[in-house]
Amino acid sequence: MLTLHTAELLVPGPGGAPLPGGAVLVEGDRIARVGPYDDLAAAFPHARTRRWPGVLTPGLRAPGADELLERTYYPDDPYEVPELGADPISGADALEALKMTEARWGNSARRGTQKLLARGVVAVCGRFTVASVRTAVSRSGLVILPPAASEGPPGLDPLAGRDTAGEAFHGLLEPGVAARFAVFAVADEGELLARGATTCVATVIGGRLLHRRR
Structure with a gap:
């Protein structure tokens, strides 16, 4: 099954250019495509869409x-x-x-x-x-x-003590890699670093939604 995950801002990884209205297309346990949601939705009209608030990033x-x-x-x-x-x-x-x-x-x-x-x-x-x-x-x-x-020191919040949120990212969001990412209810990376990982609304590993804030 194809699933499109989209958020108000997509951050592909450390140093990557943020993409407003970006999306990742997940096929099975892998990321098949990354790009603007409108383009991917047009190219894959039968994909299921999950819309999330905030910022979609690599998982931590x-x-x-x-x-x-x-x-x-x-x-x-x-x-x-x-x-x-x-x-x-x-x-x-x-x-x-x-x-x-x-x-x-x-x-x-x-x-x-x-x-x-x-x-x-x-x-x-x-x-x-x-x-x-x-x-x-x-x-x-x-x-x-x-x-x-x-x-750095252990803690339930991997963002604590970091200089940038990207320091805590695991991997990149790009075609062909395992579908591991998270979504946070913040406006950008700066707010994510300031407010921390408890702003998480969804976590996906291997294409499976393993956490969703109720």
């Missing part, structure tokens, strides 16, 4: 994901929130008190990957040593990359 890359998913616990909402609170829990003493098991780490990692997808993340950097966490990340659709010392 999250550094230190092993810290985020193997050394941070995400309470199960709503069941554990009254006792543990809603905030992620880290630190050796706090985690020891939780009596973590591999199964519990896997369940926490699934909740953590959902938080990352909800921030436009499509790739994570880290070396996972807990089997259930590694399985959860693989099943989420996120691309696993080797650790990168220059990526």
Whole structure:
């Protein structure tokens, strides 16, 4: 099936010229075309169209994901929130008190990957040593990359501490590449950097819509 994803502004990647009213045409798990929506809609009239508010960009890359998913616990909402609170829990003493098991780490990692997808993340950097966490990340659709010392500190928002939003992009939006991108409810890259990844409204990996803000 062909799907056209279009937004008010398309940013193809670091250094690429923003395209107002741009679109990506997705065929299967790949990007088939990139260009003005009107041109692509005319050339592929049978493609399904998804219109998004804001800016469509390459998906984001999250550094230190092993810290985020193997050394941070995400309470199960709503069941554990009254006792543990809603905030992620880290630190050796706090985690020891939780009596973590591999199964519990896997369940926490699934909740953590959902938080990352909800921030436009499509790739994570880290070396996972807990089997259930590694399985959860693989099943989420996120691309696993080797650790990168220059990526900055770990955090759920890959845009935090960046000089430009493009520094957090994973890949480019161009024909032939895997369809991994995100849409943010902002006007441009500057506003995206200022407001952060929680402005994400949609995340697509392998052509599949894995997050959509309700």
